[in-house]
Amino acid sequence: MKKIAVVSGKGGTGKTVVAASFAALPGSKVMVDCDVDAADLHLLLHPEVKERHEFRGGSTAVIDRGLCRQCGKCSAVCRFKAVKSGPRVERFFCEGCGLCARLCPYGAISMGETVSGEWFVSDTRRGPFVHARLGVAQGNSGRLVAQIRRAAERIAAEEKLEYVVIDGPPGIGCPVIASLSGVDCALVVTEPTLSGLHDARRVMETAAHFAIPVKLAVNKYDLNPEMSGEIEDFCRENGIQFAGRISFDPAVVEALSAGQTIIDSGNRTVGDEIRKIWELLIR
Amino acid sequence: MIISVASGKGGTGKTTIAVNLALSLGDVQFLDCDVEEPNAHIFLKPRLTDERRIFVPVPEIDESKCTYCGKCREVCAFNAIAVLGGTGPGGGSVLVFPHLCHGCGACSIFCPEKAIKEIGREIGMVESGIRDGMGFVHGRLNVGEAMSPPLIRKVKERADSARTVIIDAPPGISCPVITAVEGSDFCLLVTEPTPFGLNDLVLAAGMLRELKIPFAVAVNRDGIGDGKVDDYCAGEKIPILMRIPFSKEIAGAYSRGEPAVSLFPELAGQFRDLFSRIRTVSGSS
Numbered sequence: 001m002k003k004i005a006v007v008s009g010k011g012g013t014g015k016t017v018v019a020a021s022f023a024a025l026p027g028s029k030v031m032v033d034c035d036v037d038a039a040d041l042h043l044l045l046h047p048e049v050k051e052r053h054e055f056r057g058g059s060t061a062v063i064d065r066g067l068c069r070q071c072g073k074c075s076a077v078c079r080f081k082a083v084k085s086g087p088r089v090e091r092f093f094c095e096g097c098g099l100c101a102r103l104c105p106y107g108a109i110s111m112g113e114t115v116s117g118e119w120f121v122s123d124t125r126r127g128p129f130v131h132a133r134l135g136v137a138q139g140n141s142g143r144l145v146a147q148i149r150r151a152a153e154r155i156a157a158e159e160k161l162e163y164v165v166i167d168g169p170p171g172i173g174c175p176v177i178a179s180l181s182g183v184d185c186a187l188v189v190t191e192p193t194l195s196g197l198h199d200a201r202r203v204m205e206t207a208a209h210f211a212i213p214v215k216l217a218v219n220k221y222d223l224n225p226e227m228s229g230e231i232e233d234f235c236r237e238n239g240i241q242f243a244g245r246i247s248f249d250p251a252v253v254e255a256l257s258a259g260q261t262i263i264d265s266g267n268r269t270v271g272d273e274i275r276k277i278w279e280l281l282i283r
Numbered sequence: 284m285i286i287s288v289a290s291g292k293g294g295t296g297k298t299t300i301a302v303n304l305a306l307s308l309g310d311v312q313f314l315d316c317d318v319e320e321p322n323a324h325i326f327l328k329p330r331l332t333d334e335r336r337i338f339v340p341v342p343e344i345d346e347s348k349c350t351y352c353g354k355c356r357e358v359c360a361f362n363a364i365a366v367l368g369g370t371g372p373g374g375g376s377v378l379v380f381p382h383l384c385h386g387c388g389a390c391s392i393f394c395p396e397k398a399i400k401e402i403g404r405e406i407g408m409v410e411s412g413i414r415d416g417m418g419f420v421h422g423r424l425n426v427g428e429a430m431s432p433p434l435i436r437k438v439k440e441r442a443d444s445a446r447t448v449i450i451d452a453p454p455g456i457s458c459p460v461i462t463a464v465e466g467s468d469f470c471l472l473v474t475e476p477t478p479f480g481l482n483d484l485v486l487a488a489g490m491l492r493e494l495k496i497p498f499a500v501a502v503n504r505d506g507i508g509d510g511k512v513d514d515y516c517a518g519e520k521i522p523i524l525m526r527i528p529f530s531k532e533i534a535g536a537y538s539r540g541e542p543a544v545s546l547f548p549e550l551a552g553q554f555r556d557l558f559s560r561i562r563t564v565s566g567s568s
Contacts, residue, residue, distance in 0.1 A: 077388075099358075
């Protein structure tokens with residue numbers, strides 16, 4: 001089982017379009033959408049949900065008004081400013097540490113487990129797909145990523161699939177680290193912009209920090225061929241394998257709007273470019 | 284007034300809109316709260332005059348006092364402490380996993396031997412400066428660091444309430460975004476007219492409703508994709524305050540780190556109109 005994560009640093013560079021295309025290319029695989037904040041891969045893979053699971057991401061303080069004597073201890077000790085006067089708990093800020101509950105002299109605070117999302121195991125015509133929906137304004141996305149990755153890896157082991165393909169989130173923080181942890185290779189998809197290069201460098205440093213091998217591809221390279229060249233030079237100078245260029249083509253957005261991967265849409269240019277990247281990744 | 288610029292989906296044009304709005308207004312303060320991938324400085328090129336390293340508290344165990352009773356491990360909700368064996372001083376070992384620690388302070392408060400003190404662990408940097416009359420602050424999370432909210436809070440502490448503050452938020456709908464947009468008077472959600480843009484706009488709108496922050500939409504790369512973002516906004520009565528057509532010239536300027544209004548000064552009027560509309564719909568005109 002080979003685990004490949006698609007990341008970018010900067011958002012909107014084309015991670016999901018590339019990952020969805022990989023789903024349509026040869027090799028048995030399980031797909032995982034680890035961008036649990038803004039999951040989009042299902043829009044191209046059209047899953048039929050087989051299993052639903054609740055995601056319990058942590059706990060939140062709950063105050064029993066009947067027992068509360070308004071001493072103010074809870075809001076004084078909370079470092080996350082989650083207990084406002086009243087007292088009432090702002091659930092968006094409560095990190096679930098439980099300090100207020102332990103220190104309340106009247107036993108008026110308990111910690112309630114929160115259901116902060118759902119995750120799914122689905123069938124698609126390309127094989128199994130594990131995805132999730134984080135509840136509105138919930139935290140702990142890193143833990144949800146770890147959970148769905150474990151589920152996907154179990155499926156890959158049971159069904160003897162060759163690849164686990166992870167569509168990662170943007171950024172370099174907790175869900176990205178959870179997406180990269182223990183993968184065999186990270187493909188960084190970037191765009192030929194100063195921001196794209198700046199952010200790709202940050203995510204490549206993050207991968208290096210965790211000793212994950214990295215390859216890089218430039219999407220929409222012809223929007224600024226000169227900047228694409230600079231990114232290729234950067235890879236060469238830093239010993240990063242350059243995985244390929246993908247052309248800017250309005251057909252990509254048309255396929256997306258039709259709910260199709262670019263491979264299924266029959267577009268040869270972009271389709272072949274992505275195919276070459278996939279072949280390089282699995283070589 | 285604090286205006287945040289956010290989006291569910293990444294790469295829709297948050298930084299483009301925030302930067303060009305700030306440049307068109309001039310006398311504002313700009314806070315780049317996308318501390319994982321701060322990009323606004325590429326376009327604004329501020330003269331940075333101040334740099335502060337940011338620390339979060341983590342426990343340090345004084346093993347000469349520790350009796351390995353395990354209380355710290357018991358009260359830690361984040362599994363950031365492990366206690367191995369031992370009964371008396373030096374008889375066991377306490378392991379702290381700093382990356383899991385949220386800095387709640389429970390371990391040091393409950394340690395019966397007063398063997399835990401909190402020390403600072405650096406997670407990143409807040410840099411600030413000016414560009415012409417504009418104030419600029421951004422955060423830069425250290426590579427390998429998982430938790431960005433404490434750093435985002437430090438950037439926001441620098442908000443100048445006497446000025447119009449523009450916050451460039453990170454993408455998504457979870458902790459980092461909530462930390463960035465919380466307390467805003469208004470949030471502008473930037474999207475693009477594609478199924479991905481729509482899917483993530485719906486999620487971001489749900490988040491802002493929960494947070495009770497008034498919001499409206501700006502459509503970037505108008506003309507690509509389909510009309511479903513418009514249909515959704517019409518159905519939900521969410522105003523669309525601006526449309527920026529897809530243009531290779533604007534994309535080219537972006538790729539070189541040039542703000543669109545520097546290249547096309549006529550756009551500045553459109554961004555000032557955007558600001559007037561924001562004031563009107565948020566009721567602060």
